[in-house]
Amino acid sequence: MPILKTQSLTKIYGKDETEVKALNNINLEINKGEFVVIVGKSGSGKSTLLHIMAGLETPTSGDIIIDNINISSLDEKQRSLLRKEKIGLIFQSYNLIPVLTVEENIKLPTINTNNKDDIYVNELMELLSITDRKTHLPSQLSGGQQQRVAIGRALVNKPAIIFADEPTGNLDTKTEGEVLNLLKESQKKYNQTIIMITHNMEIAKYADKIIKIEDGFIRE
Numbered sequence: 730m731p732i733l734k735t736q737s738l739t740k741i742y743g744k745d746e747t748e749v750k751a752l753n754n755i756n757l758e759i760n761k762g763e764f765v766v767i768v769g770k771s772g773s774g775k776s777t778l779l780h781i782m783a784g785l786e787t788p789t790s791g792d793i794i795i796d797n798i799n800i801s802s803l804d805e806k807q808r809s810l811l812r813k814e815k816i817g818l819i820f821q822s823y824n825l826i827p828v829l830t831v832e833e834n835i836k837l838p839t840i841n842t843n844n845k846d847d848i849y850v851n852e853l854m855e856l857l858s859i860t861d862r863k864t865h866l867p868s869q870l871s872g873g874q875q876q877r878v879a880i881g882r883a884l885v886n887k888p889a890i891i892f893a894d895e896p897t898g899n900l901d902t903k904t905e906g907e908v909l910n911l912l913k914e915s916q917k918k919y920n921q922t923i924i925m926i927t928h929n930m931e932i933a934k935y936a937d938k939i940i941k942i943e944d945g946f947i948r949e
């Protein structure tokens with residue numbers, strides 16, 4: 730069953746001589762529980778596609794359907810609620826809140842939800858090996874530890890879909906392996922869908938589906 734579909738998705742930036750067609754008529758179907766990677770050269774449209782599928786940017790035309798809901802038909806408030814409930818986001822820049830501790834950063838997406846599962850927060854911190862840093866601030870952590878906090882924050886609401894833009898781009902090989910294993914464990918346990926941009930063909934090998942983009946077009 731598809732959890733996410735795109736229909737004739739097109740994104741045009743700029744106008745006239747500065748016009749860039751970043752996405753051209755993209756039709757995709759991604760099933761529940763799939764691990765999907767998006768590959769393609771720099772500037773091919775990967776981030777644009779990921780941001781639009783995650784509801785962070787609007788397409789110029791076309792639709793995104795998540796769990797049978799056409800997100801184009803939602804207003805910003807409804808879209809933000811859907812993101813909170815169904816989507817986890819992991820970016821290369823960690824976007825942690827500097828004045829909040831590790832534990833508070835992880836719990837941030839649970840504010841204003843009924844999700845008050847402290848046992849799961851503790852379990853996540855254990856899995857991420859950051860329990861002993863839970864009262865630390867992001868500035869007191871290494872890059873890899875900060876990324877693990879960002880992953881904890883993305884997973885805390887047990888989202889149906891996790892969007893990740895090169896989540897291991899800044900990590901050493903060992904931490905990269907740990908982070909990927911953690912994501913895969915979570916994916917299996919909660920039947921989550923992972924949609925990840927990567928330049929790393931080793932990661933792409935583990936994917937159920939590879940989406941290749943070239944100049945805004947999907948190449949099968």
Ligand SMILES: Nc1ncnc2c1ncn2[C@@H]1O[C@H](COP(=O)(O)OP(=O)(O)OP(=O)(O)O)[C@@H](O)[C@H]1O
Pocket residue numbers: 742743749750751769770771772773774775776777778
């Ligand atoms: N806000 C913007 N305004 C104008 N053009 C943009 C904007 N964002 C992206 N583009 C253009 O759209 C195209 C696709 O960009 P996108 O960031 O999606 O590529 P990418 O495949 O993610 O690249 P990279 O691997 O370098 O991150 C590029 O030609 C880029 O210059």
